[in-house]
Amino acid sequence: MASSVVVDFPKNFANALSNPQLRRNLRAAMDTLGMRRRAIFSDKDAFEALRAQGDAIRQRSLRQLPQLLEQLEKKCTENGIQVHWAETTTEASQICLSIIQSHHATRVIKGKSMVSEEMHLNHVLEEHGIEALETDLGEYIIQLDHETPSHIIVPAIHKNRDQIARLFHDKIPNTPYTEVVEELNAIARKVLREKFCAGEVGVSGVNFAVAETGTLCLVENEGNGRMCTTAPPVHIAVMGLEKVVERLTDVPPLLRLLTGSATGQLITTYFNMITSPRKSGEKDGPKEVHLVLLDNGRSKILADPELRQTLKCIRCGACLNHCPVYTRLGGHAYGYVYPGPIGSILTPQIEGLENAGAMASASTLCGACEEVCPVKIPITHILRRLRNESYSKTDSPNAVKGHGYKSNLAESLTWKGWALTNSAPWANVLNAKLLGLLGSQLTKLSKVELVKNWTQVRTMPKFASKSLHALAKEKGISDE
Amino acid sequence: MPTRPQKVYYFGTCLIDLCYPQAGMAGIELIQREGIEVIFPQQQSCCGQPAYNAGFPEETRKVARQQLKAFPHDYPIVVPSGSCGGMLKHHYPRLFANEPEAAEAQRFASRVIELTEFLVTVLDIKLEDRGQPIKVTWHSSCSALREMGVIEYSKSLIRQLQNVELIELQRERECCGFGGTFSVKQPDISSAMVSDKVSDIAQTGAARVLSGDCGCLMNIGGALEYRNIAIPAQHLAEFIWERTHG
Ligand code: SF4
Numbered sequence: 001m002a003s004s005v006v007v008d009f010p011k012n013f014a015n016a017l018s019n020p021q022l023r024r025n026l027r028a029a030m031d032t033l034g035m036r037r038r039a040i041f042s043d044k045d046a047f048e049a050l051r052a053q054g055d056a057i058r059q060r061s062l063r064q065l066p067q068l069l070e071q072l073e074k075k076c077t078e079n080g081i082q083v084h085w086a087e088t089t090t091e092a093s094q095i096c097l098s099i100i101q102s103h104h105a106t107r108v109i110k111g112k113s114m115v116s117e118e119m120h121l122n123h124v125l126e127e128h129g130i131e132a133l134e135t136d137l138g139e140y141i142i143q144l145d146h147e148t149p150s151h152i153i154v155p156a157i158h159k160n161r162d163q164i165a166r167l168f169h170d171k172i173p174n175t176p177y178t179e180v181v182e183e184l185n186a187i188a189r190k191v192l193r194e195k196f197c198a199g200e201v202g203v204s205g206v207n208f209a210v211a212e213t214g215t216l217c218l219v220e221n222e223g224n225g226r227m228c229t230t231a232p233p234v235h236i237a238v239m240g241l242e243k244v245v246e247r248l249t250d251v252p253p254l255l256r257l258l259t260g261s262a263t264g265q266l267i268t269t270y271f272n273m274i275t276s277p278r279k280s281g282e283k284d285g286p287k288e289v290h291l292v293l294l295d296n297g298r299s300k301i302l303a304d305p306e307l308r309q310t311l312k313c314i315r316c317g318a319c320l321n322h323c324p325v326y327t328r329l330g331g332h333a334y335g336y337v338y339p340g341p342i343g344s345i346l347t348p349q350i351e352g353l354e355n356a357g358a359m360a361s362a363s364t365l366c367g368a369c370e371e372v373c374p375v376k377i378p379i380t381h382i383l384r385r386l387r388n389e390s391y392s393k394t395d396s397p398n399a400v401k402g403h404g405y406k407s408n409l410a411e412s413l414t415w416k417g418w419a420l421t422n423s424a425p426w427a428n429v430l431n432a433k434l435l436g437l438l439g440s441q442l443t444k445l446s447k448v449e450l451v452k453n454w455t456q457v458r459t460m461p462k463f464a465s466k467s468l469h470a471l472a473k474e475k476g477i478s479d480e
Numbered sequence: 481m482p483t484r485p486q487k488v489y490y491f492g493t494c495l496i497d498l499c500y501p502q503a504g505m506a507g508i509e510l511i512q513r514e515g516i517e518v519i520f521p522q523q524q525s526c527c528g529q530p531a532y533n534a535g536f537p538e539e540t541r542k543v544a545r546q547q548l549k550a551f552p553h554d555y556p557i558v559v560p561s562g563s564c565g566g567m568l569k570h571h572y573p574r575l576f577a578n579e580p581e582a583a584e585a586q587r588f589a590s591r592v593i594e595l596t597e598f599l600v601t602v603l604d605i606k607l608e609d610r611g612q613p614i615k616v617t618w619h620s621s622c623s624a625l626r627e628m629g630v631i632e633y634s635k636s637l638i639r640q641l642q643n644v645e646l647i648e649l650q651r652e653r654e655c656c657g658f659g660g661t662f663s664v665k666q667p668d669i670s671s672a673m674v675s676d677k678v679s680d681i682a683q684t685g686a687a688r689v690l691s692g693d694c695g696c697l698m699n700i701g702g703a704l705e706y707r708n709i710a711i712p713a714q715h716l717a718e719f720i721w722e723r724t725h726g
Contacts (some may be wrong), residue, residue, distance in 0.1 A: 010668070017672050180586035324655045328672050362666055364659025364673075365533055366622035381574075386537025415531050419539035420495075422525040422546065457675055458702030461499050468492040468504040472520040477490075477508060480519045480553070 007335030009358045016333040025160045026330050033154075033321040036264025037372070054257045055376040057250045058312035061242075065302060068211040068244045069293065075214025079276040081289045084088060092294045093124040096203065096236055099290055100130055103234055105200035111218070111225040112136035113205025114152050115238045115294055117337045121203070132203070133195045135224040137188055142169045150331030152338060153262045153317035192224065202228035202286065207314070207448060208238035208254060209291070212247050216291065218272040219258060221265075226272055235286040237274070241293045242302070242311040254314060257374035261316035297350040297401070304398035310345050312375040318377065319369035325362055334359060341369035345382045353390050353402035360386040387452045482602050485566070489557045491592075492546075493564040494526035494693040496715075501717030503694065507560040507595050510721055514603045520557075523550040527567040532575070534661050541575060548572075548581060548588055556602070557650035560717055561593040562624025563693050568592045570627055587692060594624065595717060596634040609641040611723035617647050619677070619700060619713075621693035622655050634692050634716055641723060647684040651676075658699035674703045680710050690716045693697040 016022060041047040063069060073083045086092035096119075100108060108125060110116065110132055122143075134143040136249040138156040144147060145167055149155030156164070161179055168187055175187055204225055208217040216237050218225050229235045245251065255417040259265040278285035301307050303410060320326045320340030331339035336347045336356060344359040353360075365380045373379065391411070393404030451460065466474075473479070488511060496504040510519045522548060528540040547568070551557055559565035569592040576585035599605040618638065620631045638646050657663065657673025664670075677700055680690050689704070689711055691697050701713030 013666070014668050017668050023672075054502060195703055324657070324673055325669055328669060361662070364622070364655050364657060364662045364670075366655035366659070367626040368622070368653070368655065371626055384533060384535060387533075389535075391535055411534070413537045415534065415539045418531060418540040419536075422543040449587075450664050453664040453701075455669040455706075456667050458699065458708055459705040459724040461698050461702065463498055464501045466501060468501040468520075469522055471501045471505050472492070472508070473522065475505070475508075477518055477520040478523045480506070 007358075009333075009335065009362070012333040012335055013083065013329060013362070016329045020162075021163075022158055022330055025158055025163075026327055028160075028320050029154070030159045030327045031261065033317075037318060037321070038264075039260060040260040040264045040266065045053075049362070050253060051374050051376060053253045053314070054314075054374050055312065056260055057245060058314070058375045059255060061250070062302065062308055062311055064246070065242070065244065069241060071211040072209055072214060072244050074295075075211065076291055077214075079214045080279075081214065081216075081274075081276060081291050082321075084292045086292055087295045089119040089294065089296050092238065092296075093119045093121050095290075095292050096121060096238065097124060097128060099123070099234065099236055100197060100201050101128070103201060103420050105234070106130050107195075107198050108132045108201045108203055109195055109199030109228050109232065110136075110139070111202070111204035111220065111228040112139050113203065113238055114149070114337065115205055115240050117149060117200060118240075118296065119238065119294065121238070123162075126176065132410060133192075133199070133221075135192050135195065136220070137185070137222055137227055140188055140213050141167065141194065144168075148332065148337070149321055150339070151317060152315050152340075152342070153320075159330070170213075188297065196224075196227045196231050199228070199232045201236060202230075202232040203232040203236045204229050206237050206243055206291075207258065208251055209239060210248050210251060213472075214275060215248065216256075216274040216296075217251060218440045219255065219268050219270075220261075220272070221269045223270055224395075226270055226281050229274060230285050231326045233286055234288045234290070235274070235277075236290045236292060238292045238294060238392060240298060241295055242298055247343075257318050258314050261318040261372065261374045300398075300401075301349050306385060307349060307382065307398065307400070309341075309377050310349065312377055313342055314375060315342070316374055318372040318374065322368040322372050324364070324366060324368065324479070329362075334362075341379045342377075344381055345377075345386065348386050348402075349400055353386065353400055354405040356401065356403060357386065357390045360390070361389060389449075484602060485556055486517065487519060487555050489551050489553075489555050489591075489596075490520045491520050491527070491551070491559045491564065491568065492520065493523060493559065493561045493694065495698065496560060499698060500694045500715055500718075503661040503718040504560060506715070506719040506721035507558070509725065510595075510599060510717060511558065511603070513725070514599075514605060514680065515605070521550040527564040528575075529564060529567040530660050531661075531697050532567065532571060537575060539577065541656075543573060544572060544585075545581065548584055548614065551588065551591075555591065557592045558595055558598050559592060560715065561693050561695075562594055562621045562628045562630055564585075565594040565630075566627035577631070578655055581604050589601065592622055594628050594630045594633075594692070596637055597628070597630045598635055605637070607637065607640040607720060607724050608709035609723050610642045610726065611641070611643055611650065613643045613645070614643045614688065615647055615684075615686045616690050616719070617649055617681055617684040618652070618690045619649065619656060619681070619691040619696055620652055621691060621696045625653065630692070637720060638690065641720070644723070647686050649680045649684060651680055653710055656696045656700050658695045660695065663699060674699050678703045678707060681711060686711065686718070689713045690719050692716050 141156040150158040166181045277289040326340040348356040389403040492504045528543040532540040572585045656677040657670040
């Protein structure tokens with residue numbers, strides 16, 4: 001969503017939670033993805049060694065990001081790839097649009113790309129009478145249903161087979177109803193084949209861009225990515241500017257981590273490395289290749305050493321698959337393009353805390369995401385930081401956009417009260433302590449609401465007649 | 481095996497202090513029975529985690545400073561909670577990284593040890609079960625599991641009890657949805673999570689659910705009671721003490 005859109009988080013959450021079909025679909029899918037990941041990374045030590053390597057590679061890349069981007073641009077240009085820089089998503093979409101229009105194209109075929117979602121590219125193209133067809137099976141399914149991706153790797157994960165069967169039957173002309181997976185695949189393949197042939201421009205994302213060679217790497221399983229990047233005469237690759245790595249040798253460990261974490265695969269069916277447009281004498285490949293580098297707040301994030309870690313992300317989706325909150329909500333409830341743990345740290349930084357800060361509170365800080373993250377992003381630390389910055393205004397140039405938007409709320413005051421009670425030499429102020437425990441000194445939560453929220457599915461905690469302090473004293477436990 | 485100290489500090493945690501003092505006492509008695517002197521500083525209060533997780537580091541530091549002061553000597557600090565233990569051990573150094581107390585917080589953190597880890601790795605405790613046969617299940621708190629890494633110690637203690645059969649949950653590694661202030665700030669998500677946890681507990685057929693963290697116990701126990709499922713939720717220390725003393 002653009003930042004002008006106000007997301008009603010409580011309503012979204014309640015709706016998602018009260019949809020039993022969605023809950024079942026998500027649970028089943030997340031269980032399968034989690035199981036596959038565990039199977040491929042069954043050797044704990046080997047996994048830890050690999051992810052230490054992945055973390056180091058990403059850190060090194062980010063440390064020298066400006067130089068690497070320059071090098072990437074230089075190499076790409078030498079190889080014949082045209083490089084464009086976009087500060088905002090609007091600029092990025094405009095760049096794509098003008099390339100497409102300069103070729104008088106009206107049919108665009110797209111491989112899966114979260115950055116293009118971030119840009120709302122399909123919407124922009126549609127407004128200009130350009131059809132953008134998603135060719136990734138999952139993306140194709142949700143496009144048929146006018147939905148956005150609910151997961152960054154498996155965009156239609158919220159739907160089960162029956163729902164897809166019904167959708168195909170309803171939306172694709174002359175399609176008999178079938179729940180047989182092979183038949184459903186065949187139906188989609190037939191539609192997409194025809195579109196591939198008619199596509200005038202191909203748009204794709206980029207998983208890694210190698211600075212030393214100017215190579216764009218694209219990971220996929222269906223071959224549609226290869227079609228989009230080779231069949232049409234023009235290929236536009238869109239990429240968040242953090243995706244660059246220094247050397248070609250950085251790619252294999254990251255690829256292992258990505259495919260293992262995302263789908264539990266050793267390697268995907270397709271791995272595309274694009275280094276130039278078609279050269280003279282070559283029989284295929286696009287005649288023009290463009291690379292659009294999108295900033296959209298990333299360089300600001302880069303400036304802060306803690307927040308910068310957000311940019312290590314390789315978009316594997318493992319944090320979503322293992323998140324107990326995402327598993328119950330699915331992606332749409334988050335209201336923004338990137339859901340789950342990565343979305344909850346990235347989105348507030350891009351869209352501003354005043355718009356998306358609530359995402360940072362939708363976490364128990366259980367740490368399941370950090371445990372699986374292949375590049376060791378300290379997600380819970382960043383969540384705490386975002387919570388903190390929601391309350392505190394600061395002069396720091398690195399402060400998160402919208403910082404202090406909750407600074408006038410009663411919650412700040414009451415935590416001060418909590419601090420007083422708990423830092424004074426022990427006083428058994430039971431009531432004040434309970435408030436500390438459940439955080440009743442919460443924003444808009446009155447005591448009544450606090451109790452109401454807690455007792456939605458639970459009985460009230462019972463207070464002991466004697467505290468441990470009193471008991472210990474009574475039993476003669478030394479206080480030294 | 482680390483050397484056996486003569487004395488240890490005990491950090492009771494504010495939740496135990498308020499709602500589960502018997503669990504706290506059981507931990508003290510288990511240590512005392514092994515011949516170790518337990519000191520319970522009366523000046524202790526809360527580790528500061530509620531404010532820390534809510535995004536109030538400054539307020540947290542105020543409370544945390546009080547804890548640094550309350551445990552001045554070089555004794556191990558035993559904590560009957562993975563969550564508060566994790567706060568003291570892993571977050572205090574971060575919290576004070578740019579403060580004059582940085583070194584003190586580091587030293588403090590290095591002395592912190594979770595109760596079951598202490599009983600197993602330092603005291604090499606041997607338990608003799610005097611209780612009736614019972615089936616129990618176990619809930620891992622997220623911080624005991626991920627931050628402190630002590631779950632195997634906790635479960636090894638249960639396995640020492642001859643008459644106790646441990647039936648594991650289907651989703652032992654999944655959070656119960658407590659998350660401190662999360663439980664009331666995001667009541668719908670929290671409710672969904674704890675309801676699933678309670679169903680998982682019920683399907684084991686266990687007569688009791690044990691955990692090493694009272695936050696989870698308060699959440700899970702309250703939800704069990706709400707659904708009239710007669711499975712008490714109990715702190716592991718209290719369970720062990722009940723079955724092995726006398
Ligand atoms: S934050 Fe980590 S686990 Fe989540 S998508 Fe990014 S790399 Fe994967």
